[in-house]
Amino acid sequence: xxxxxxPLLTSMIAATAALAAxxxxxRIEAPWMRALPGSVPAGGYFVLHNDGKAMVTLTGAQSPACxxxxxxxxxxxxxxxxxxxxxxxDVAPGGTLEFKQGGYHLMCMQPGPAxxxxxxxxxxxxxxxxxxxxxxxxxxxxxxx
Ligand SMILES: [Cu+2]
Numbered sequence: 001x002x003x004x005x006x007p008l009l010t011s012m013i014a015a016t017a018a019l020a021a022x023x024x025x026x027r028i029e030a031p032w033m034r035a036l037p038g039s040v041p042a043g044g045y046f047v048l049h050n051d052g053k054a055m056v057t058l059t060g061a062q063s064p065a066c067x068x069x070x071x072x073x074x075x076x077x078x079x080x081x082x083x084x085x086x087x088x089x090d091v092a093p094g095g096t097l098e099f100k101q102g103g104y105h106l107m108c109m110q111p112g113p114a115x116x117x118x119x120x121x122x123x124x125x126x127x128x129x130x131x132x133x134x135x136x137x138x139x140x141x142x143x144x145x
Pocket of ligand 1: 106
């Protein structure tokens with residue numbers, strides 16, 4: 001009987017350890033906000049890693065520093081650059097999603113006083129399944145410094 005119970009106990013301990021330290025399936029890397037002079041909307045950039053085994057769908061973003069924070073996509077068609085709102089962006093398992101100048105970006109529509117170079121502001125990304133991931137976004141000036 002003892003020979004039988006020891007391996008069982010070991011596997012139970014292993015399962016408990018796995019629960020105590022869940023792998024973080026979503027990671028934000030290299031976040032930053034680009035503050036522009038005046039009340040011009042600020043852009044937000046980052047790289048999102050989906051380390052999980054399932055597709056995730058980014059559906060929104062929020063920050064107490066921004067009023068409305070939107071998901072935008074910059075496009076260049078026939079030499080005309082424009083941006084549009086996007087409702088959702090899928091990120092494949094093991095995939096990454098890059099928000100960068102000239103592509104997907106966060107648009108901080110009403111930048112508050114916290115959006116100034118040298119500060120940092122929390123941004124929460126929200127997903128279709130209810131998951132959220134929050135990171136502090138350092139604020140840089142228009143040149144990215
Ligand atoms: Cu925009």
